[in-house]
Amino acid sequence: MEEIFNLAEKQRLIDQNHFEDLFTTDIRPLTKLFRMPANSFIIKSTSQPQYLFYLIKGRAKLYDVTANGKTMLIDFFTPPCFIGEMELIDPTGDPFSVQAIGDCLCLALPIHRIQKQLLVDPIFLKHICLYLAHKNTRNIRVASKNQTSTLSERLAAFILMTEHNGVYKEKHTEVSEFLGVSYRHLLYVLREFMDAGLLSKQGHRSYLIQDRQELERIAEGNQS
Amino acid sequence: MEEIFNLAEKQRLIDQNHFEDLFTTDIRPLTKLFRMPANSFIIKSTSQPQYLFYLIKGRAKLYDVTANGKTMLIDFFTPPCFIGEMELIDPTGDPFSVQAIGDCLCLALPIHRIQKQLLVDPIFLKHICLYLAHKNTRNIRVASKNQTSTLSERLAAFILMTEHNGVYKEKHTEVSEFLGVSYRHLLYVLREFMDAGLLSKQGHRSYLIQDRQELERIAEGNQS
DNA sequence: CTCCAACTGTGAGATTTCTCATACTTACTG
DNA sequence: CAGTAAGTATGAGAAATCTCACAGTTGGAG
Known part of the structure; x- marks a missing residue:
């Protein structure tokens, strides 16, 4: 300082x-x-x-x-x-x-x-x-x-909150701390999102939003 | 009013x-x-x-x-x-x-x-x-x-906080809401405490603290 | 006193999340 | 440029927690 x-x-x-x-x-x-x-x-x-x-x-x-x-x-x-x-x-x-x-x-x-x-x-x-x-x-x-919702909901909301121009690129280590879950589990859910076609990986540490509407639905708590 | x-x-x-x-x-x-x-x-x-x-x-x-x-x-x-x-x-x-x-x-x-x-x-x-x-x-x-601790820790702390004269008798429904877990799971952990000899049931809806020291240890996060 | 809603209690199976182990990659420091 | 710390990535098994289903108990309201 x-x-x-x-x-x-x-x-x-x-x-x-x-x-x-x-x-x-x-x-x-x-x-x-x-x-x-x-x-x-x-x-x-x-x-x-x-x-x-x-x-x-x-x-x-x-x-x-x-x-x-x-x-x-x-x-x-x-x-x-x-x-x-x-x-x-x-x-x-x-x-x-x-x-x-x-x-x-x-x-x-x-x-x-x-x-x-x-x-x-x-x-x-x-x-x-x-x-x-x-x-x-x-x-x-x-x-x-x-407390009332599962990581998918919180993560979907977090991605929408921090994304710029459809690109999500926060550090996983920080995010897992913030969302209060283990690093492992964060990666696991991120992988789920990719398998479901909501995100795709773009380069080493950034993700591209593929289905914003569905992400929004999940963030609202309307889990598929 | x-x-x-x-x-x-x-x-x-x-x-x-x-x-x-x-x-x-x-x-x-x-x-x-x-x-x-x-x-x-x-x-x-x-x-x-x-x-x-x-x-x-x-x-x-x-x-x-x-x-x-x-x-x-x-x-x-x-x-x-x-x-x-x-x-x-x-x-x-x-x-x-x-x-x-x-x-x-x-x-x-x-x-x-x-x-x-x-x-x-x-x-x-x-x-x-x-x-x-x-x-x-x-x-x-x-x-x-x-977020960082499991229900046992939080429940132990909650019991010590709300107990009077060694007797715990909060309503399970309210407590499960407050601690943000399902009613079922609260009962499950309560049963664990009883099995471990930390509490015993006394009458219909009140519990007697049997091992305060151990409860305190758990509340501190020193999970056995 | 009876009835009903709310509370207590338990089982079984599914889902969420954690821990640990292990590699590979990246970025910085000397 | 080698070395190292931090970040990324994945698998496997265990623990925590949830949902649902079902029953017994209790404490008022009428």
């Missing part, structure tokens, strides 16, 4: 992402700009973060590490969004881990300097409430879908 | 639960007191709630109804806690269903009257943020435990 001291660039990014609109007071003087290299940790579950981040470029992923050491991919972050707001609001809880997927850019506010002020800022708090409520809704929907 | 017009009683409950402390302004004049009979719906997923509720007595459960009609028990509410705060903050989203388990008492504020005011009340917003953050953390932990 490396700070970028280009003031003009920082100001441009603040404006472009309407960062100021999230606060009552002027936070520009305290705002820093960071670049996180791919795969680096923005927040480590082992220590309280020093900053409240606002992701403006790149993707990141949220992990939970369960008591028995198993790691579990919980969610993806897509800009623009806060990172570390839970830790700001409740510094007593254990933080989660957030890892950059590709290179990321973040605006950042030093927690120790602005915590008191932000916790009484109604505009900021309202944004955080909305953000948390949405996140919560998403989590609940995803969790209940995970 | 039936309003209770006993002013003295209402005031007593407001004081006892420190309801006023959650707001900057005096909300007593607008506060109503409701009694919900067991099994009635406090919030129905089909229509926006009219009130922001604060549960002060009784237990309630949160359901999600998935697109394909499957129903899924997400969480339990224990007093004191807000109900309907997500719908207050984001009236555009689909509401969830909340059903009273036993008879419940709720303080309630009419949303159409206080929404604007509450959304700029820093004290209220801060409480909601904290509440949402905690809820979120809980949901994530539960969801990731659900």
Whole structure:
């Protein structure tokens, strides 16, 4: 994680992402700009973060590490969004881990300097409430879908969600973690889709969608 | 759902639960007191709630109804806690269903009257943020435990969580819904616990814990 | 007191998912 | 360019979980 001291660039990014609109007071003087290299940790579950981040470029992923050491991919972050707001609001809880997927850019506010002020800022708090409520809704929907449906349904939905121009090319290792199934089983179902003519392999690690309509039907839960 | 017009009683409950402390302004004049009979719906997923509720007595459960009609028990509410705060903050989203388990008492504020005011009340917003953050953390932990561990682990943990004086007597139907497994499978694992000498049946629908230490070990993930 | 809906309980067979073992390929590091 | 870690790929057998079918029990509602 490396700070970028280009003031003009920082100001441009603040404006472009309407960062100021999230606060009552002027936070520009305290705002820093960071670049996180791919795969680096923005927040480590082992220590309280020093900053409240606002992701403006790149993707990141949220992990939970369960008591028995198993790691579990919980969610993806897509800009623009806060990172570390839970830790700001409740510094007593254990933080989660957030890892950059590709290179990321973040605006950042030093927690120790602005915590008191932000916790009484109604505009900021309202944004955080909305953000948390949405996140919560998403989590609940995803969790209940995970429990009530089989991998075929979830995978079909996931493929449709992440595909670009009819091409699906996510990393199997990440996907199996995210969908909470073993790598083996993911491959098995992917093979089923290919046998059923829904997908075809294209080159080494990308798949071509052959029957979008059927994929959609499966994702809806109308298992053939 | 039936309003209770006993002013003295209402005031007593407001004081006892420190309801006023959650707001900057005096909300007593607008506060109503409701009694919900067991099994009635406090919030129905089909229509926006009219009130922001604060549960002060009784237990309630949160359901999600998935697109394909499957129903899924997400969480339990224990007093004191807000109900309907997500719908207050984001009236555009689909509401969830909340059903009273036993008879419940709720303080309630009419949303159409206080929404604007509450959304700029820093004290209220801060409480909601904290509440949402905690809820979120809980949901994530539960969801990731659900995915990474087998029913034995989750059931062992659930038994220890809900037991009183060494006796476990939750309804199997509710539990299987909550843990997201079929009724059949729950019974199957329960039988395994009995065969392994961890539980014994006591009367018609209650179980006696025989080996708490082993249950704890299993709950931690140290599957024998 | 009777009846009915909801809950408890069990068997059998099918489906989903996991673990482990084993190769091959790719991408990066020195 | 060799070496290595990570990702891809597949088989086989086991474990977890589901569906369906069927019966007995219980706790109210009338």
